[in-house]
Amino acid sequence: MFLLDFFWSLWESITHILTFSRNPQNNKLSIHVKSNTGSSVDVDLDPQWDIGTLKEAIAPKIGLPADDMEIILAGKSLDDSTTIAECDLGEQSVLHAVKSHGQRQRRSRPLNQIMSDLVEENDATLTTVSEVPENQDSVQPPVADSEEKQQKNAHFYVYCSVCMTKSTGNPATPLKPKEGKLRVRCFSCKSGAIQLDSDPASWSDVLEPARVSGDCQEQGCSDGPVAWAEFFFKCAEHVPKSENESAAVPLYLIRANSRSTPCLACMDVLDTVVVFSCAHTICLDCFNDYMTSKIRERKFVLDDNVGYSLPCPVGCEGSLITEIHHFRLLAPNLYNLYQQFATEDFVLKSGGVLCPHPNCGMGIYPDDDCNTVRCTCGYVFCKRCLQGNHIGDCDNAVDILTGLSPSYTIDPSRAAQSKWDEASHRSIRAGTKPCPKCRTATERAGGCMHMVCTRCDFEWCWVCQTSWTRSCMGSHWFG
Amino acid sequence: MALKFNRNKHNSKIILDGERWERRLQKELMSLVREPPPGVVVDSDQGENLSLWTINMTGAEGTLYEGEHFTLQFKFSPKYPFDSPEVTFIGPNIPVHPHVYSNGHICLSILTDDWSPALSVQTVCLSIVSMLSSCKEKKRPPDNSFYVKTCNKNPKKTKWWYHDDTV
Numbered sequence: 290m291f292l293l294d295f296f297w298s299l300w301e302s303i304t305h306i307l308t309f310s311r312n313p314q315n316n317k318l319s320i321h322v323k324s325n326t327g328s329s330v331d332v333d334l335d336p337q338w339d340i341g342t343l344k345e346a347i348a349p350k351i352g353l354p355a356d357d358m359e360i361i362l363a364g365k366s367l368d369d370s371t372t373i374a375e376c377d378l379g380e381q382s383v384l385h386a387v388k389s390h391g392q393r394q395r396r397s398r399p400l401n402q403i404m405s406d407l408v409e410e411n412d413a414t415l416t417t418v419s420e421v422p423e424n425q426d427s428v429q430p431p432v433a434d435s436e437e438k439q440q441k442n443a444h445f446y447v448y449c450s451v452c453m454t455k456s457t458g459n460p461a462t463p464l465k466p467k468e469g470k471l472r473v474r475c476f477s478c479k480s481g482a483i484q485l486d487s488d489p490a491s492w493s494d495v496l497e498p499a500r501v502s503g504d505c506q507e508q509g510c511s512d513g514p515v516a517w518a519e520f521f522f523k524c525a526e527h528v529p530k531s532e533n534e535s536a537a538v539p540l541y542l543i544r545a546n547s548r549s550t551p552c553l554a555c556m557d558v559l560d561t562v563v564v565f566s567c568a569h570t571i572c573l574d575c576f577n578d579y580m581t582s583k584i585r586e587r588k589f590v591l592d593d594n595v596g597y598s599l600p601c602p603v604g605c606e607g608s609l610i611t612e613i614h615h616f617r618l619l620a621p622n623l624y625n626l627y628q629q630f631a632t633e634d635f636v637l638k639s640g641g642v643l644c645p646h647p648n649c650g651m652g653i654y655p656d657d658d659c660n661t662v663r664c665t666c667g668y669v670f671c672k673r674c675l676q677g678n679h680i681g682d683c684d685n686a687v688d689i690l691t692g693l694s695p696s697y698t699i700d701p702s703r704a705a706q707s708k709w710d711e712a713s714h715r716s717i718r719a720g721t722k723p724c725p726k727c728r729t730a731t732e733r734a735g736g737c738m739h740m741v742c743t744r745c746d747f748e749w750c751w752v753c754q755t756s757w758t759r760s761c762m763g764s765h766w767f768g
Numbered sequence: 769m770a771l772k773f774n775r776n777k778h779n780s781k782i783i784l785d786g787e788r789w790e791r792r793l794q795k796e797l798m799s800l801v802r803e804p805p806p807g808v809v810v811d812s813d814q815g816e817n818l819s820l821w822t823i824n825m826t827g828a829e830g831t832l833y834e835g836e837h838f839t840l841q842f843k844f845s846p847k848y849p850f851d852s853p854e855v856t857f858i859g860p861n862i863p864v865h866p867h868v869y870s871n872g873h874i875c876l877s878i879l880t881d882d883w884s885p886a887l888s889v890q891t892v893c894l895s896i897v898s899m900l901s902s903c904k905e906k907k908r909p910p911d912n913s914f915y916v917k918t919c920n921k922n923p924k925k926t927k928w929w930y931h932d933d934t935v
Contacts, residue, residue: 556795602885748927
């Protein structure tokens, strides 16, 4: 009997630890309650408490009678019967206590539950185009029972600069998105003591500021009862170090897979998926495979409005990812490559050149009226052929060797006698041809005459030095 | 080739052994064996090597290829399905068709430029079946002899011009 008791208590403590690690809301939470008059109290509360109990507990400290108080979280005045556990609060969260206006006692659900409906509605309008191969459901594993699903709260995923820029050890490991919490503040005074006049009706209402109006109850707010609200996200996976910590970026294409849509690549049904604007759905691992293969092939798209981005893997029109923080999920070494390619492509597209000196690659916007470009690395080159600086035509130019580094100078006549340098220039000129489109020096190490530029994707003919045509294929494909 | 299922109790996900691209191929194979497109016969035993499939195809009734038997070969890379499969006709009987070269290479845009990971072995087979079925005259492509002499073994290395959607 004693032994049994011992095991029972052991079991209880294990399950306690397990539930604690999964859901910290089952334990005491310490949070801040701010009043709109500027005072603030720290409270340790039990997640099983309801809002009415909380009001009683803080009434003496705030100096407002409980009956006369409203608690505001994420733009919503919380109903007395709502429990803390329903509210999606984390350690060090902030609640706002304001004086009640009297008539404003309509029942209101927490924002995360409203958003849960919104996310599902959006899914419903989107899932008509799904183009996964037929018959795949015959091999589908049985879908999770609905009762196993967690409480009906929206899950948001964010890029958190605090959690996700820490060195994780292996720079080749892709990152996982963090869970986020949705919050609301006044657009003008940035106080959280604002009550929304209406619920957001779409994702755009959440992602763009000043689309939903509210009543800001912060004392001294210039907008007061006719304020605009601004939604923002917080990372749910770390305890904020300060109240002014910068907001997390919503990765809004990442969703809980509420409709059990199989991934279009691996066909597994997974809990968390990326849903593109065209409704094509891919799991997080395959999304990373997709980004990885596209960045290695340098096949991202530079869009004037969006930046360096990708469409959905099927290539649907208008499906470019508009929030480029989704690419922060790339392994850190590939994200560095993403940043490099994005910058280089931007410089080239906007009329700049890249310094051709090995290990430099500096982006430079040259003057319109001069072909000579001087890089900060000391290299001087011709902006048209990207070879060393020369006089006259690019095709039969003789290099003028100018100072390679600002710290010392080279006598041009002596440098010209340097056999090694001249020889290497000669062999580069003899062995390579510039890509007809981007002028990148290209060496043909064998194979056919059909060249594909690794830099700009241009397909060209080694013989004609123009674009690859059917007649090239017919007359001199293999020389 | 057997499928191994491990049921994970907590999140009700089924985890299959092997890499993701192999798992997808296993699923595709199972569904293709169960419900093949008309005229297509797939052996569920593709040997140890999941990256190389052989698929048998019979010309549909009422078409120029009625009763003929063809064999298709699919080669997959670990980048599948982000990278298209390499698909060729193999064996003694290569269909005589304006888009099929006598070495088995097929000029079909979804095999290169228009490939998308949402396509599958099933949709490729369907396209090839319909390409054969809609043919009005049995003949080789005009540049067949030159192409076959000079091309790379891998048809994906060829720059294709898709100029004719009528056959």
